[in-house]
Amino acid sequence: MDDEQKLTQLKSLLNEVWDLRRVVRLLQWDQQVKMPIGGTHGRAHQLATLSQLEHVKFTSEEIGQLLEDLQPYAGQLDPDANDARLIRVTTRRYKKKTRVPADWVARKAEAASEGYRAWEEARATDNFSLFQPYLEKNVSLRQEYAEFFKPYEHVYDPLLDEFEPGIKTREVQQIFDELRPHQVALIQAIGERAQVGDSFLHQPFDEEKQRDFGAEVVTRFGYDWKRGRQDVSPHPFTESLGLGDVRITTRFMPDYLSSAMFSTFHESGHAIYEQGIDPDLDRTHLATGASLGLHESQSRLYENLVGRSYDFWIHFYPRLQEYFPMQLANVSLESFYSGINKVEPSLIRVEADEATYNLHIMLRLELEIALIEGQVLVKDLPGEWNDRMGEYLGLTPTNDALGVLQDVHWSEGYIGYFSTYALGNLISAQLWECIHTDIPDLPEQVRRGEFSRLTGWLTEKIHRHGAKFEPQELVTQATGSKIDPAPYLRYLESKYGQIYGL
Numbered sequence: 001m002d003d004e005q006k007l008t009q010l011k012s013l014l015n016e017v018w019d020l021r022r023v024v025r026l027l028q029w030d031q032q033v034k035m036p037i038g039g040t041h042g043r044a045h046q047l048a049t050l051s052q053l054e055h056v057k058f059t060s061e062e063i064g065q066l067l068e069d070l071q072p073y074a075g076q077l078d079p080d081a082n083d084a085r086l087i088r089v090t091t092r093r094y095k096k097k098t099r100v101p102a103d104w105v106a107r108k109a110e111a112a113s114e115g116y117r118a119w120e121e122a123r124a125t126d127n128f129s130l131f132q133p134y135l136e137k138n139v140s141l142r143q144e145y146a147e148f149f150k151p152y153e154h155v156y157d158p159l160l161d162e163f164e165p166g167i168k169t170r171e172v173q174q175i176f177d178e179l180r181p182h183q184v185a186l187i188q189a190i191g192e193r194a195q196v197g198d199s200f201l202h203q204p205f206d207e208e209k210q211r212d213f214g215a216e217v218v219t220r221f222g223y224d225w226k227r228g229r230q231d232v233s234p235h236p237f238t239e240s241l242g243l244g245d246v247r248i249t250t251r252f253m254p255d256y257l258s259s260a261m262f263s264t265f266h267e268s269g270h271a272i273y274e275q276g277i278d279p280d281l282d283r284t285h286l287a288t289g290a291s292l293g294l295h296e297s298q299s300r301l302y303e304n305l306v307g308r309s310y311d312f313w314i315h316f317y318p319r320l321q322e323y324f325p326m327q328l329a330n331v332s333l334e335s336f337y338s339g340i341n342k343v344e345p346s347l348i349r350v351e352a353d354e355a356t357y358n359l360h361i362m363l364r365l366e367l368e369i370a371l372i373e374g375q376v377l378v379k380d381l382p383g384e385w386n387d388r389m390g391e392y393l394g395l396t397p398t399n400d401a402l403g404v405l406q407d408v409h410w411s412e413g414y415i416g417y418f419s420t421y422a423l424g425n426l427i428s429a430q431l432w433e434c435i436h437t438d439i440p441d442l443p444e445q446v447r448r449g450e451f452s453r454l455t456g457w458l459t460e461k462i463h464r465h466g467a468k469f470e471p472q473e474l475v476t477q478a479t480g481s482k483i484d485p486a487p488y489l490r491y492l493e494s495k496y497g498q499i500y501g502l
């Protein structure tokens with residue numbers, strides 16, 4: 001076989017791996033959206049069988065040999081060409097997957113499912129000690145995982161790399177060290193001002209109208225319904241079943257407007273990212289976002305920088321009032337804008353506003369790193385958690401269900417995940433500043449409800465590249481610098497300075 005034939009052979013094997021993964025995703029989507037409860041047991045087996053097939057296929061010696069043989073060929077290509085990147089990214093992933101022994105994967109899967117069950121019970125009964133041994137197990141498995149990737153600069157690096165390829169613990173710590181004092185000071189300053197009202201958001205809102213308004217907005221954002229659909233699920237999410245089928249979900253709260261509305265904006269950002277990937281990359285490992293942080297930057301850009309901006313509501317508030325005249329006729333645009341941007345330190349991360357959100361993440365990141373380093377023991381976690389909540393947000397959880405037990409991630413062994421949410425916030429603001437330089441009349445466009453140039457910019461700079469570039473590379477290409485917290489701080493200080501008169 002010559003190099004071209006080997007590349008064709010590699011692609012056809014990778015296409016099959018990809019197809020298996022998409023079928024796994026379809027089963028997961030179905031589990032959360034359509035499946036009756038009785039399907040749980042059978043579905044777990046189906047998912048395990050298909051995931052196993054995918055793993056065996058991807059880590060085969062044949063793929064390993066093809067990747068090795070193709071290294072000189074890749075070296076002759078333009079380093080940014082699709083084929084060169086496919087070989088590079090796949091090689092990196094292959095090396096990672098084959099470094100992890102199968103018995104570790106099996107022990108991890110078991111610990112994750114047991115951990116999840118223990119966490120559910122511990123949270124329901126507010127009893128951390130029920131969860132403690134399972135979390136200890138997950139932490140020690142992750143420490144063991146890091147050892148497969150020696151030498152590393154920091155023991156947390158291999159964990160972070162799962163979600164943000166190429167980013168180092170040191171970089172993330174630097175970013176958060178810069179952010180922390182400013183965010184804490186901002187929250188304190190806001191806390192000293194008069195609170196804004198948002199009671200008008202808590203009224204009965206017809207579910208069908210909520211859905212129609214959300215659909216109207218995301219259609220304008222550029223979400224393509226011929227390659228997507230929206231369903232209802234307990235937790236909103238986006239699932240790509242291929243570039244021609246990128247689905248979003250939401251949940252409707254009959255007495256609270258913000259929930260479905262902003263989650264629809266948010267998920268459409270994830271979906272527009274996937275729909276914007278270059279079709280040449282379809283059915284390969286490049287047909288997805290660059291990282292979870294990059295993905296979150298897109299969802300938060302549409303949800304927050306656009307969807308919670310004053311300019312956006314100049315156009316859409318009269319429309320929303322037409323949908324809900326009874327509820328909103330007497331609420332001014334100014335009151336509505338302040339209300340949807342109300343800042344209130346709270347104990348629960350998923351309910352946090354834009355200004356306090358990153359502090360919830362910093363707390364988790366610091367504790368994760370300390371756990372993996374062995375600086376903090378699992379048994380001391382509730383106390384460490386509560387101390388930081390007091391320091392950063394001025395609140396102390398009255399029980400562990402409202403504190404250390406609130407998130408599912410650690411129970412399933414996801415350690416290294418949380419920082420991606422905060423990185424997404426930072427990247428979104430960094431892109432936003434550049435977009436305004438490149439499209440000076442963007443504010444006027446947003447005030448007219450026009451987003452084609454905005455989405456076009458994002459597609460050109462971010463979406464079409466899929467996973468060709470690592471997150472820091474892609475952010476640098478798009479903005480001229482690596483991930484930088486300064487634009488996000490400028491954004492928060494200007495926005496909340498105006499709303500709260502700081």
Ligand code: ZN
Pocket residue numbers: 266270295296299
């Ligand atoms: Zn998201």
